[in-house]
C-alpha cells in the first residue's frame with residue numbers, strides 16, 4: 001500500500017503535528033491549506049525535517065477549491081491511502097446557542113460538515129480503489145457544564161453521525177474503506193485562543209496520540225475514539 005495521506009488544515013495546530021508524525025513514519029503528506037503562504041511554510045518546515053510534504057490548496061468554504069484539490073489528487077496522487085478531515089472552525093465558543101445567527105451557524109457547518117463531506121464524497125473512488133481510510137478529527141458531543149460551544153458542538157455532532165452512518169453504509173455495501181473518528185481532547189491551539197491548563201495537551205502531544213491510533217494495526221471502522229483510547233458510545237442504550 002502506498003503511504004500517502006491528505007490532511008486538511010495541516011498548516012498549523014494538530015493537523016501539522018499529525019503530518020509530522022506520519023511523515024516521520026515514511027508517509028508522503030499532502031498538506032491541505034486554504035492560504036498558500038501558510039501552506040508552503042508548513043511544507044518547508046516539514047521538508048526540513050526530511051519529510052516528503054506537498055502543498056494542496058483547499059478552502060472548505062469554497063467548493064471550487066475542493067473540486068480542484070480532488071482533481072490534483074486524482075491526477076497526481078491517485079495512490080492516496082488516507083484522508084484526514086482535520087480542518088475546522090469553532091465559531092464563537094462562548095455565545096449561547098439562542099444568540100447565533102443563521103449565517104454564523106452556516107459558516108461553521110459549511111467548513112466542519114458540508115465542505116468536509118463534499119471532499120470525503122469526491123475522494124471515495126480513489127480511497128475505495130486503494131482500500132483507504134478516512135479519519136475525522138472530532139470532539140465529544142454529550143452534555144457538559146464545562147464545554148458547551150453551540151455551533152462547534154452542533155457541527156461535530158453531525159461529523160460524528162457522518163462517521164458512524166457512512167461506516168455502516170461502507171460495511172453493508174462491502175466497500176473496502178474504513179472511516180473512524182478520534183477526539184484528541186483539549187489541546188492548546190489557535191482554535192481555542194491557545195488556552196492552557198492542567199487538562200490541556202500540546203499540539204505535538206495530540207499529533208502523537210492520533211498517530212499512535214492510526215498506526216495501531218487495528219480496523220477502527222465506525223469508532224469514535226476518545227483521547228484515552230476508549231470508544232465513545234453515543235447510543236445511550238436507546239438502540
Ligand SMILES: NC(=O)c1ccc[n+]([C@@H]2O[C@H](COP(=O)([O-])OP(=O)(O)OC[C@H]3O[C@@H](n4cnc5c(N)ncnc54)[C@H](OP(=O)(O)O)[C@@H]3O)[C@@H](O)[C@H]2O)c1
Pocket residue numbers: 008009010011012013014015033034035038058059060061085086087088089111137138139183184185186187188189190191192
Ligand atoms: N484544539 C483542541 O482542543 C481540539 C480538541 C479536539 C478536537 N480538535 C479538532 O482538531 C482539529 C484541528 O484543530 P486545531 O485545534 O489544530 O485548530 P487550529 O490550530 O485552529 O487549526 C485549524 C486548521 O483548520 C484550517 N481551516 C479553518 N478553516 C478552513 C477552511 N475553510 N478551509 C480549509 N482549512 C481551514 C486552519 O487554516 P488557517 O490557518 O488558514 O486558519 C488550520 O489549518 C479540528 O477538527 C478541531 O475540531 C481540536
